[in-house]
Amino acid sequence: MGGNAFLLSVLYLLVGIVVEGARRVWPSIFLQRLSLSLDSLPARALELVGLMEPLREAYFTQQIRESVVRLVFGVTTIIIIFLLAVVVGVFMGSLRSLALRRASRR
Numbered sequence: 001m002g003g004n005a006f007l008l009s010v011l012y013l014l015v016g017i018v019v020e021g022a023r024r025v026w027p028s029i030f031l032q033r034l035s036l037s038l039d040s041l042p043a044r045a046l047e048l049v050g051l052m053e054p055l056r057e058a059y060f061t062q063q064i065r066e067s068v069v070r071l072v073f074g075v076t077t078i079i080i081i082f083l084l085a086v087v088v089g090v091f092m093g094s095l096r097s098l099a100l101r102r103a104s105r106r
Contacts, residue, residue, distance in 0.1 A: 008085075009078045012038075016074070042076035 016038050023031040046052040055072060058064045 009081045012077055012081065013074055016077075020070070039073060041080060042073040045076055045080055046072070 016035075019031060019034050019038060023035050043052060046055060055064075055069065059066070059069050
């Protein structure tokens with residue numbers, strides 16, 4: 001379970017790095033929209049826990065740099081992926097236990 005979450009995190013972050021690098025070298029509407037769509041997952045999660053507004057304010061008042069925002073988004077994405085892996089793992093483990101118990105009763 002943890003291995004799959006780790007690989008998914010690495011893949012997501014690598015795609016983000018490639019898209020961000022390509023956006024800076026070859027600016028286009030497509031790459032800008034792709035970058036925004038990758039950023040929407042951590043942004044919504046931070047908004048859900050009430051941390052997006054302070055982060056946005058700190059960025060716009062130049063208290064933090066864009067690289068810090070990217071780091072926060074990356075860490076948030078890793079946390080989301082691991083939490084999803086745990087939830088799916090617990091759910092699948094519960095289903096397996098239930099199926100095994102039913103099979104042993106027969």
